Amino acid sequence: MAIKNLKYQEEKIFKILMILSAISIMSILFHIIGTILYKGLPGLSWDMVTKLPGGGFYLGKEGGVLNAIVGSVYLIIGSLTISLFLSVPLVLYINFYLPVKSVFTSIIRFSFDILFGVPSIVYGAFGFALMMFLGIRASLMGGIIAVAFLIMPIMMRSFDEVARLLPRDLPDALLSLGATKYEMIKVILRQLMPGLVTAILLAVGRGIGDAATVLFTAGYTDNIPVSLNQPAATLPLSIFFQLGSPVEEVQNRAYASALILTGIILVLSFSARYFSSKYSKNKI
Amino acid sequence: MKNIGAASLSENRVSDYNEITLRKLPASHSISIRDLNVFIGNNHILNDINLTIPEKSITCIIGPSGCGKSTLLKTLNRMHDETPDVRIEGEVYVDDENIYGNNINVIDIRKKMGLLAQRPCPLPMSIFDNVAYGPRIHGLKKRKAINQTVIQYLQYVGLWDEVRERIRTSASSLSIGQQQRLCLARGLAIEPEYILGDEATSALDPISTRKIEEMFLKLKEKYTVILVTHTLRQAKRIADHIVFMYMGRIIESGPTEEFFNNPKDKLTKDYLSGSFS
Numbered sequence: 001m002a003i004k005n006l007k008y009q010e011e012k013i014f015k016i017l018m019i020l021s022a023i024s025i026m027s028i029l030f031h032i033i034g035t036i037l038y039k040g041l042p043g044l045s046w047d048m049v050t051k052l053p054g055g056g057f058y059l060g061k062e063g064g065v066l067n068a069i070v071g072s073v074y075l076i077i078g079s080l081t082i083s084l085f086l087s088v089p090l091v092l093y094i095n096f097y098l099p100v101k102s103v104f105t106s107i108i109r110f111s112f113d114i115l116f117g118v119p120s121i122v123y124g125a126f127g128f129a130l131m132m133f134l135g136i137r138a139s140l141m142g143g144i145i146a147v148a149f150l151i152m153p154i155m156m157r158s159f160d161e162v163a164r165l166l167p168r169d170l171p172d173a174l175l176s177l178g179a180t181k182y183e184m185i186k187v188i189l190r191q192l193m194p195g196l197v198t199a200i201l202l203a204v205g206r207g208i209g210d211a212a213t214v215l216f217t218a219g220y221t222d223n224i225p226v227s228l229n230q231p232a233a234t235l236p237l238s239i240f241f242q243l244g245s246p247v248e249e250v251q252n253r254a255y256a257s258a259l260i261l262t263g264i265i266l267v268l269s270f271s272a273r274y275f276s277s278k279y280s281k282n283k284i
Numbered sequence: 285m286k287n288i289g290a291a292s293l294s295e296n297r298v299s300d301y302n303e304i305t306l307r308k309l310p311a312s313h314s315i316s317i318r319d320l321n322v323f324i325g326n327n328h329i330l331n332d333i334n335l336t337i338p339e340k341s342i343t344c345i346i347g348p349s350g351c352g353k354s355t356l357l358k359t360l361n362r363m364h365d366e367t368p369d370v371r372i373e374g375e376v377y378v379d380d381e382n383i384y385g386n387n388i389n390v391i392d393i394r395k396k397m398g399l400l401a402q403r404p405c406p407l408p409m410s411i412f413d414n415v416a417y418g419p420r421i422h423g424l425k426k427r428k429a430i431n432q433t434v435i436q437y438l439q440y441v442g443l444w445d446e447v448r449e450r451i452r453t454s455a456s457s458l459s460i461g462q463q464q465r466l467c468l469a470r471g472l473a474i475e476p477e478y479i480l481g482d483e484a485t486s487a488l489d490p491i492s493t494r495k496i497e498e499m500f501l502k503l504k505e506k507y508t509v510i511l512v513t514h515t516l517r518q519a520k521r522i523a524d525h526i527v528f529m530y531m532g533r534i535i536e537s538g539p540t541e542e543f544f545n546n547p548k549d550k551l552t553k554d555y556l557s558g559s560f561s
Contacts, residue, residue, distance in 0.1 A: 099367070099368035102368075166407070169401060169403060169405035170405055170407070170408075171366075172366070172397075172401065173401060173405040173407065173467070174399075174407070175363065175366060175394065175473055176361055176363060176394055176397070176399040176471075177394070177417065177418045177421070177422055177470065177471070178391045178392075178394040178395040178418065178421070178422060178474060180391065180421075183421050187407055187408065187409075187417075190408045190409070191408040217506065283409075
């Protein structure tokens with residue numbers, strides 16, 4: 001009888017633990033979002049998203065952060081493209097071309113696990129060193145390359161985890177129908193689409209919000225870059241500079257910029273989920 | 285490909301497709317295996333297999349788990365190519381051509397073999413596209429021809445009336461028995477000469493199993509069917525020839541009746557009497 005009682009106690013305690021952790025995570029999350037909303041909403045205006053910072057913007061005069069919004073979007077599109085083109089073929093190769101227990105595969109996974117944990121400032125410094133070597137100055141291009149380095153391990157590892165879980169029946173079924181490996185990959189990609197979207201979202205979330213990587217590499221400017229060789233402003237750095245201002249109004253604008261950044265990620269997230277569910281409705 | 289509804293599909297139903305118009309079989313239509321040895325790593329999985337599979341009949345490969353039945357089946361469509369450290373020695377002649385010889389196109393071999401796996405694995409596409417997939421990758425382009433093929437094979441496996449209203453919906457919405465018949469239709473649509481079944485009914489309920497078995501009986505009029513099964517009763521019900529394997533060797537093979545009524549080897553007798561399984 002006592003044992004039976006213990007069983008039920010165990011069940012209760014574990015349930016309470018789970019509820020507690022859910023509540024604490026949610027409250028921290030809402031606290032952050034609440035702070036951004038509370039401090040940012042008053043500073044948010046149409047000017048913020050449509051105007052470039054004018055002279056004296058950082059001292060409380062007129063202007064907006066359009067330079068940083070456009071810069072961040074450019075940057076993330078560029079680095080996402082690079083890392084997509086590099087990591088997707090890599091994941092497909094190690095999962096569907098190489099044998100399951102290949103040494104090469106474990107080396108790749110291991111190195112990406114390490115890269116995963118490298119602090120973003122190191123990628124910034126590495127990107128900077130690479131730029132010095134190539135003779136590029138702080139520019140959109142430099143930022144794109146550095147951020148691509150940063151998000152590639154995230155994308156590769158999260159997509160890889162999904163690819164590993166694919167039932168092996170599917171490749172076998174396709175091959176036995178006489179499909180070539182490439183034809184097989186095309187069908188498998190459909191099945192993996194939601195996983196790929198999650199990987200992209202994780203990567204974008206990390207890449208668009210990171211300040212340290214772009215500090216040396218992308219530079220900062222009050223204008224919108226029109227070529228890859230020009231420096232580009234980014235939202236995280238813009239927030240950083242505004243927060244550093246002694247003027248309270250500018251500090252509030254920093255929160256408004258953070259709100260814009262959150263908004264961009266939210267829009268990206270919802271649209272990605274929408275398209276993913278649209279294209280994978282036949283998922284098995 | 286534009287979205288064709290079920291309505292426009294049925295307009296294509298110009299004639300009764302119940303009779304499958306098979307292309308002419310090659311003069312020699314047979315599988316014969318000579319001195320086949322298969323190693324996976326250091327394990328000798330198949331040992332000196334010599335076997336001729338009679339055409340247009342059902343051959344059931346039976347034997348206890350791990351005896352190499354599935355490995356033998358996989359050598360027939362060269363699916364071992366996908367696994368590393370498999371070594372294959374010997375010859376497998378399909379239509380008088382050694383499929384392990386030089387200058388063999390694996391795709392051609394796999395096209396000749398329609399495989400029905402243990403568990404149905406529909407492709408992540410609609411019911412229609414599942415059947416159309418094979419013909420499409422093998423070069424069928426005309427929409428009308430594709431429609432015709434899909435309807436023909438769905439009818440052949442008796443699925444057409446069940447799915448015609450939802451031909452554009454996901455194949456995973458079908459029940460598992462329907463999925464298995466869909467996989468059969470998908471395999472038939474590439475116009476194979478041989479049907480391989482790897483315990484094709486072991487995941488199914490009795491009614492679906494019966495449907496698939498009836499399918500095999502119908503198929504043997506036109507195809508050579510090779511099944512791996514571990515239910516003796518199934519072998520008894522549908523097989524024309526039995527191959528009994530044990531520990532990677534063929535112990536005994538012969539016509540079903542003779543095999544069950546008058547087994548020659550002691551191991552066979554023990555297996556049939558249920559001493560081991």
